[in-house]
Amino acid sequence: MNKTIKYVVTFENGRWVSRCPTGEVEGVGVAASLSQLERDLAEIHAWAWPESTPGVEFTFDLPEEVAGVVAEYSREKELAETHTKRAAELAVRAAKMLTSHWSEPDTARVMGLSKQRVHQLKVSA
Known part of the structure; x- marks a missing residue:
């Protein structure tokens, strides 16, 4: 694994949503849990980059009241x-x-x- 692809993750309408701000992966990922979202993105990476599959890294965009506590x-x-x-x-x-x-x-x-x-x-x- 040579690198990681970073995603910004938010919680919207009862689902976790990932977006890749660098554009390495287009579109959004949506899942009911963070573990499922991470598995889904890892599968996409393995399919898109079979020779050198990048890892997955999350940055959470949380509501202000939660972000402060975290x-x-x-x-x-x-x-x-x-x-x-x-x-x-x-x-x-x-x-x-x-x-x-x-x-x-x-x-x-x-x-x-x-x-x-x-x-x-x-x-x-």
Whole structure:
């Protein structure tokens, strides 16, 4: 798969509607669900470009009151993922540092983890 074709998707009259703003695919796609719409577009791509089938990417054109909530959720999710990654890095660092001074069971107690988890962190790369 060399590239993806981007579609703008809206919800109109009880159906999901896709339009390709770049003109790579003409017309509109219409389906009752997003998964069906994605399957339909993937089938069109496979038929139109059998040698190098492009992927499907959606951009949602949502009503303003919904778009704001979705944008806020996306920001918070990204922030949470960043924090989770940092916490995982610090867990490895702390486990290695603490077990150089104390036993794995004592380190587990200090960190609020199981002994098995401390051992996993300690031996991780």
